[in-house]
Amino acid sequence: SAVISQKPSRDICQRGTSLTIQCQVDSQVTMMFWYRQQPGQSLTLIATANQGSEATYESGFVIDKFPISRPNLTFSTLTVSNMSPEDSSIYLCSVRPSTRGLRADTQYFGPGTRLTVL
Amino acid sequence: GDSVTQMEGPVTLSEEAFLTINCTYTATGYPSLFWYVQYPGEGLQLLLKATKADDKGSNKGFEATYRKETTSFHLEKGSVQVSDSAVYFCALSETGGYNKLIFGAGTRLAVHP
Numbered sequence: 001s002a003v004i005s006q007k008p009s010r011d012i013c014q015r016g017t018s019l020t021i022q023c024q025v026d027s028q029v030t031m032m033f034w035y036r037q038q039p040g041q042s043l044t045l046i047a048t049a050n051q052g053s054e055a056t057y058e059s060g061f062v063i064d065k066f067p068i069s070r071p072n073l074t075f076s077t078l079t080v081s082n083m084s085p086e087d088s089s090i091y092l093c094s095v096r097p098s099t100r101g102l103r104a105d106t107q108y109f110g111p112g113t114r115l116t117v118l
Numbered sequence: 119g120d121s122v123t124q125m126e127g128p129v130t131l132s133e134e135a136f137l138t139i140n141c142t143y144t145a146t147g148y149p150s151l152f153w154y155v156q157y158p159g160e161g162l163q164l165l166l167k168a169t170k171a172d173d174k175g176s177n178k179g180f181e182a183t184y185r186k187e188t189t190s191f192h193l194e195k196g197s198v199q200v201s202d203s204a205v206y207f208c209a210l211s212e213t214g215g216y217n218k219l220i221f222g223a224g225t226r227l228a229v230h231p
Binding site: 048092 | 160
């Protein structure tokens with residue numbers, strides 16, 4: 001498995017502002033993912049972030065609203081831009097370790113960032 | 119596209135009761151299947167997984183068997199504890215591409231003493 005940390009763990013923000021969430025992993029990983037979990041809901045994939053390439057966004061999510069950086073194999077950031085109350089959610093990063101010999105499709109999740117937009 | 123359907127919650131049980139949470143899936147290819155658990159105020163933890171038909175995943179007394187013929191991956195535990203109270207998510211990993219996870223809606227379990 002991988003140990004994943006996220007900063008901040010929670011924040012309360014004003015509408016119209018932006019927040020950058022950091023995700024740090026204790027080992028090098030190929031694949032990193034960002035998910036949103038709206039209150040009482042399941043998880044929805046926002047984008048897949050590979051090191052050295054542009055993030056791949058899912059339908060309904062755009063780079064201008066959720067820009068992502070992936071500068072190296074242990075770190076990524078997600079920015080929630082021009083926030084509105086509808087962006088209040090838990091944002092989670094996850095990783096799929098680069099393993100050999102095992103089916104490398106298990107994802108491990110960070111503790112999440114709980115965002116409230118007023 | 120691929121999808122996962124879970125039984126709706128909340129599921130309320132007394133301690134030591136038997137637990138079943140149903141999960142069925144629709145997928146092309148041969149996905150891996152997962153159960154994740156989310157305790158109150160925390161992120162997701164991998165509970166168990168199965169990568170091929172007839173595999174049984176198990177952890178902490180929980181079990182689930184990958185049934186290709188019924189496209190199911192039901193979660194079971196013989197005797198639940200209050201500490202098992204959480205939200206349980208069934209998920210599949212798509213075959214090919216980025217192998218992204220598709221989650222079910224989640225089932226909230228409440229166990230009372």
